[in-house]
Amino acid sequence: MTETSDDPTPSDVPTQARAAETFDEVEDALLSRWPETRMEPTLDRIRAFCELLGDPQTTFRAVHLTGTNGKTSTARMVDTLLTTMGLRTGRFTSPHVERMSERICLDGEPLDDEAFVRAFNDVAPYTHLVDQAEPFPLSFFETMVGMAYAAFADAPVDVGVVEVGLGGAWDATNVIDADVAVVLPVGVDHAHLLGDSPEVIAGEKAGIIKPGATAVLAAQEPGVAEVLLARAREVGATVVAEGVDFGVETRTPAVGGQLVTLRGLRARYDELFLPLFGAHQAQNAVVALAAVEALVGEPLGDDVVREAFAEVTSPGRLEVVRRSPTVILDAAHNPQGAAATAAALEDSFQLSPLVGVVGLMSDKDAEGVLAAFEPQLAHVVCTQNSSSRSMAAAALAEVAIEIYGEQRVSVEPSLADAIDQAATLAEAGEAVTASLGSGAVLVTGSVVTVGEARRLLVRGEARGR
Structure with missing residues (x-):
């Protein structure tokens, strides 16, 4: 929006x-x-x-x-x-x-x-x-x-x-x-x-x-x-x-x-x-x-x-934009959308560990979205987008810790740095016990977050905010 x-x-x-x-x-x-x-x-x-x-x-x-x-x-x-x-x-x-x-x-x-x-x-x-x-x-x-x-x-x-x-x-x-x-x-x-x-x-x-x-x-x-x-x-x-x-x-x-x-x-x-x-x-x-x-x-x-x-194409909807590691963009921003995306990940992908990069708007049901993704995400990196309506990464992390526990949650306000951190975790398999290079990254939580990630990853625009 x-x-x-x-x-x-x-x-x-x-x-x-x-x-x-x-x-x-x-x-x-x-x-x-x-x-x-x-x-x-x-x-x-x-x-x-x-x-x-x-x-x-x-x-x-x-x-x-x-x-x-x-x-x-x-x-x-x-x-x-x-x-x-x-x-x-x-x-x-x-x-x-x-x-x-x-x-x-x-x-x-x-x-x-x-x-x-x-x-x-x-x-x-x-x-x-x-x-x-x-x-x-x-x-x-x-x-x-x-x-x-x-x-x-x-x-x-x-x-x-x-x-x-x-x-x-x-x-x-x-x-x-x-x-x-x-x-x-x-x-x-x-x-x-x-x-x-x-x-x-x-x-x-x-x-x-x-x-x-x-x-x-x-x-x-x-x-x-x-x-x-x-x-x-x-x-x-x-x-x-x-x-x-x-x-x-x-x-x-x-x-x-x-x-x-x-x-x-x-x-x-x-x-x-x-x-x-x-x-x-x-x-x-x-x-x-x-x-x-x-x-x-x-x-x-x-x-x-x-x-x-x-x-048919639908950008930003379970869109694979990068390999090694695999990076998927999905604009799910409410619990129903997150549940549908989580089910599709289970249904169509074999990804372990899957590390989430999540940035939501402050008026969204953060607890509901994060809970829907919990069975799929080994680790979540809480971030924020450039909108004035974005939930602060630290505030989102407080919600995430209640669901995932402290060991599975990181905070990185810069979206570019959050994606880099998630990619490192996914490739190393550090979030869970996994073989080297078997992981993937899911960027989600908002159309704005996904759009900004897409510009970084697909358009190759300069990193940073």
């Missing part, structure tokens, strides 16, 4: 738009606005903004996704299926892993710097009009949504694949009336904003289900399912549910991913290679398949599905 900006007041936001010339100027202008962590529950600003832009969100069909975990991976799968079918797509996801422009994609690819600047300049003349007319200015996220919808309309795209930022009903993306509303598994996250029970949070997320739409529901807890079904009945939406109308028939771990047999809404697809790890990604795949089948109303064709799933 974009957490590097202080909360600006309305007076901090420029009252007149100026054309940007570079990516950095766009980033600076967007970060001068309210960050995603600050919410004022209304769609008035984004509706006014979209109206000034000519309501671009009405010019294409859409698949809208919400849920507690799995949204970005599933959105990427939906996008890949649609592009393989020859349709033009626009994809909006958040947060970004490395660069802000990742959030807006056309035909499966992020906007390049020139296109990102152009997308900003296309909407910038209208931002100050909304800022002046509304009690509060447009936020960072609302401005990004307007940019995405306008870019999709301008392309033009056939289908928009849109991931909510937070919740559903009051999320800025929800000015769209999607043909298909996807609800991934719902748990407790962002409790201070959305509620402290899955049922309450489900009520918020159910807001993306619109009259006449098809609601594609992943497997849910009974109470959550009741809330979602009630919303569907209220608005007259059609419901298709995992385990009833579609599902994962079989899955087998394989080199580089897994083989899955999926029962879709319209057909069965046997022995597909999915280059992602874990049962949760197989579930995401069948939900994505059902969503696309619901959108097009017919089987997709075995060749299309096979080709699309073989090409």
